[in-house]
Amino acid sequence: MTTQEDLYAGTSETTEGRVFTVTGQDWDQIAEGLAEDAEERVVVNMGPQHPSTHGVLRLILELEGETVTEARCGIGYLHTGIEKNMEYRSWVQGVTFCTRMDYLSPFFNEATYVLGVERLLDIEADVPEKAQVMRVLLMELNRISSHLVAIATGGMEIGALTVMTIGFRERELVLDLFELITGLRMNHAFIRPGGVAQDLPAGALDEIASFVALMKKRLPEYAALCNANPIFKARLEGVGHLDLEGCLALGLTGPPLRASGYPWDLRKTQPYSGYEDYDFDVQTWDTADAYGRFRVRLAEMWESLKIVEQAAARLAGLEGAPVMVADRKIAWPSQLAIGSDGMGNSLDHIRHIMGESMEALIHHFKLVTEGFRVPEGQAYVPVESPRGELGAHVVSDGGTRPFRAHFRDPSFTNLQATSVMSEGGMVADVIVAIASIDPVMGGVDR
Amino acid sequence: MSPDEPTQGGARGTVDQAATDQSPENLPAPPEGQPGSQTVRQVGERRGMFGVKGSGDTSGYGGLRAAVRHPAATARPYGGWFDEVADALEVAARDAGVERAVESVVVHRGEITFHVRADDLLVLARLLRDEPRLRFELLSSVSGVHYPADTGHELHVVHHLLSMTHNRRIRLEVAVPDTDPRLPSLVPVYPTADWHERETWDMFGVLFEGHPSLTRILMPDDWPGHPQRKDYPLGGIPVEYKGGTVPPPDQRRSYS
Numbered sequence: 001m002t003t004q005e006d007l008y009a010g011t012s013e014t015t016e017g018r019v020f021t022v023t024g025q026d027w028d029q030i031a032e033g034l035a036e037d038a039e040e041r042v043v044v045n046m047g048p049q050h051p052s053t054h055g056v057l058r059l060i061l062e063l064e065g066e067t068v069t070e071a072r073c074g075i076g077y078l079h080t081g082i083e084k085n086m087e088y089r090s091w092v093q094g095v096t097f098c099t100r101m102d103y104l105s106p107f108f109n110e111a112t113y114v115l116g117v118e119r120l121l122d123i124e125a126d127v128p129e130k131a132q133v134m135r136v137l138l139m140e141l142n143r144i145s146s147h148l149v150a151i152a153t154g155g156m157e158i159g160a161l162t163v164m165t166i167g168f169r170e171r172e173l174v175l176d177l178f179e180l181i182t183g184l185r186m187n188h189a190f191i192r193p194g195g196v197a198q199d200l201p202a203g204a205l206d207e208i209a210s211f212v213a214l215m216k217k218r219l220p221e222y223a224a225l226c227n228a229n230p231i232f233k234a235r236l237e238g239v240g241h242l243d244l245e246g247c248l249a250l251g252l253t254g255p256p257l258r259a260s261g262y263p264w265d266l267r268k269t270q271p272y273s274g275y276e277d278y279d280f281d282v283q284t285w286d287t288a289d290a291y292g293r294f295r296v297r298l299a300e301m302w303e304s305l306k307i308v309e310q311a312a313a314r315l316a317g318l319e320g321a322p323v324m325v326a327d328r329k330i331a332w333p334s335q336l337a338i339g340s341d342g343m344g345n346s347l348d349h350i351r352h353i354m355g356e357s358m359e360a361l362i363h364h365f366k367l368v369t370e371g372f373r374v375p376e377g378q379a380y381v382p383v384e385s386p387r388g389e390l391g392a393h394v395v396s397d398g399g400t401r402p403f404r405a406h407f408r409d410p411s412f413t414n415l416q417a418t419s420v421m422s423e424g425g426m427v428a429d430v431i432v433a434i435a436s437i438d439p440v441m442g443g444v445d446r
Numbered sequence: 447m448s449p450d451e452p453t454q455g456g457a458r459g460t461v462d463q464a465a466t467d468q469s470p471e472n473l474p475a476p477p478e479g480q481p482g483s484q485t486v487r488q489v490g491e492r493r494g495m496f497g498v499k500g501s502g503d504t505s506g507y508g509g510l511r512a513a514v515r516h517p518a519a520t521a522r523p524y525g526g527w528f529d530e531v532a533d534a535l536e537v538a539a540r541d542a543g544v545e546r547a548v549e550s551v552v553v554h555r556g557e558i559t560f561h562v563r564a565d566d567l568l569v570l571a572r573l574l575r576d577e578p579r580l581r582f583e584l585l586s587s588v589s590g591v592h593y594p595a596d597t598g599h600e601l602h603v604v605h606h607l608l609s610m611t612h613n614r615r616i617r618l619e620v621a622v623p624d625t626d627p628r629l630p631s632l633v634p635v636y637p638t639a640d641w642h643e644r645e646t647w648d649m650f651g652v653l654f655e656g657h658p659s660l661t662r663i664l665m666p667d668d669w670p671g672h673p674q675r676k677d678y679p680l681g682g683i684p685v686e687y688k689g690g691t692v693p694p695p696d697q698r699r700s701y702s
Contacts, residue, residue, distance in 0.1 A: 075663060075664065076662075076663060076664040076665060076666070079664040079665065081673065081680075083674065084673055084674050084680060085680065087680075088680050119555050119556070119557075120555065122555065248583045248584055248610075249636070249637045249638065250637055250638050251584060251585060251586070251636070251637075251638025252638075253584075262610075264610055269610075269613055270613065270615075376514060376515060376516050376517065377516065377517050377554050377555060378554075378557075378559070378591075378604070378617075379555055379557060380557065380586075380587070380606050380615070380617065382586065389586060389608075391586060391587060391606070393587060393589045393604060393606065395591050397489075397490055397492060397514040398492065398512065398514055399492050403591070404589075404591045404592075404674075406587070406589035406590075406591075408586055408587035408589075408606070412641065412645075413587075413638060413641070413642075415641075416637075416638060416640060416641050445664055446664075
């Protein structure tokens with residue numbers, strides 16, 4: 001037919017009709033091609049490699065002109081078999097896997113898995129207070145960073161680039177705190193069965209205090225940029241509408257549920273990790289649309305800041321307290337320490353197992369290579385992740401490895417609402433609707 | 447109600463053992479609950495200490511056998527609101543003509559599990575959602591578990607239900623045989639089950655009857671097998687890096 005400049009773009013005839021492959025700005029070709037047949041119905045495959053589908057999400061959209069008549073999601077492009085892999089590693093190593101699932105909220109993945117394991121071990125009451133407070137601190141910092149990305153990428157997808165740049169600017173501060181506390185910016189594997197991996201490093205509380213002070217100045221910028229911005233509101237208001245009934249039927253939790261006016265937050269309704277001791281409010285909005293979800297996220301960041309402050313104040317009084325259960329059959333034998341050659345096992349511990357106690361060496365070897373045993377049974381302890389209810393169904397056969405670990409990821413469940421939120425609307429609104437449920441494909445596909 | 451007999455567990459030859467071997471910490475732990483009064487079903491067996499297969503037993507622990515037994519069925523009273531839910535469910539199930547729907551109830555670690563007959567699942571789910579005293583509005587999650595040694599009940603499907611009205615969580619567990627892995631789909635009652643059931647089909651090969659389109663969701667459409675079954679290897683390919691070769695995960699050394 002025509003000579004192609006772009007090898008990857010062109011048209012072909014199939015039994016289903018004419019297929020166009022477009023990669024960027026060559027939509028004119030489709031318009032021309034369609035004009036010949038005067039056909040209005042177009043099926044568009046958006047993604048899986050598309051900058052505004054929030055990751056490797058494939059959208060199959062049936063269009064009549066610019067109206068979406070049918071929207072379906074294709075997922076699985078980021079499936080890495082994390083749940084299967086966890087069955088081949090010890091209970092402690094499982095944390096290293098599941099932290100990689102929803103990569104924007106790693107601490108929540110770790111927390112729900114660890115809470116399930118602790119319930120099976122029956123050590124929920126034995127986890128030291130400092131570990132609980134540190135978990136809450138990290139989870140709330142993580143909620144801020146995750147909501148920042150949700151708002152930033154959501155803004156970027158509708159062309160509000162300033163929202164993106166300032167969103168990532170602030171997220172960087174949170175990642176710096178993570179790096180200071182856990183040693184890593186993501187994939188921390190820091191929350192472990194029985195407690196957390198390490199004590200709070202020196203100077204962390206000062207850094208947290210200055211972060212909170214800075215955020216109190218910067219968070220109003222988002223409100224000033226977006227809340228009453230006519231373009232922003234015009235793009236978000238009334239888009240992706242899903243009321244309470246729809247949320248419950250489709251299993252939506254988190255900001256979409258709270259934006260429909262129902263104050264359901266597991267931190268309040270089914271507290272874990274000592275959330276009942278913190279003073280914060282559940283944020284709701286009553287419009288059940290993308291704008292409401294944005295406002296809920298914005299307000300939740302303020303609440304998270306409140307919790308971070310309270311947790312930091314409690315940590316100031318817990319200096320030197322243990323961060324791991326006292327049970328030596330569960331607690332990791334070694335604490336990490338910074339040496340002249342970087343971070344590693346503490347030299348005191350190495351001296352102890354190599355030079356002083358054969359039993360300590362055996363104990364270290366058994367616990368580190370083989371791991372501890374978890375009694376038979378199953379547990380499901382969900383947490384309120386930034387995207388909704390995140391739960392790990394943990395099953396043990398009494399061995400040293402998870403018999404089965406299944407994650408109920410809120411992105412996976414919430415993404416089912418794509419069709420309901422998008423059909424009947426414009427193509428451009430599909431992007432806003434999906435951004436408003438903030439799916440993270442690492443969590444969707446696991 | 448359960449056709450399975452209580453098993454003796456994996457404590458083989460404890461009678462012949464030397465007295466030192468019979469110290470309490472060397473004996474298998476008794477199942478939870480009152481010993482003898484409950485039916486405990488063995489669902490599998492763990493072997494050895496280090497899980498090495500296909501090579502000589504250098505650990506000396508290769509002969510160890512440990513029975514895998516799940517927490518026993520609990521007798522009434524279950525405690526707290528568990529009784530309330532169980533009563534309401536019993537009454538509702540009787541009225542709906544499915545009084546044998548719940549086979550057993552397990553209360554373990556503060557969570558309640560109803561083991562349910564596959565045939566009655568859909569009726570029961572509707573009752574759980576609509577009955578004012580139950581009101582489990584949200585189906586949190588559906589997941590599969592594969593117990594290859596649990597003959598006749600190899601594939602378990604676990605539904606986690608949440609009642610926001612009463613702030614309660616329960617679990618429904620359905621066991622189906624590998625030879626006929628069918629159970630009703632809950633999509634008519636809980637539309638959110640759609641993707642969860644597709645994932646369970648994809649990963650375990652469980653057929654949800656009445657599902658609007660039971661197709662693979664995470665794996666490619668033409669993928670052979672169901673990857674999260676226990677008889678499906680972890681797989682992978684050896685990776686070469688700077689002259690060294692890293693074997694695929696399932697061929698590395700493992701620890702059970």
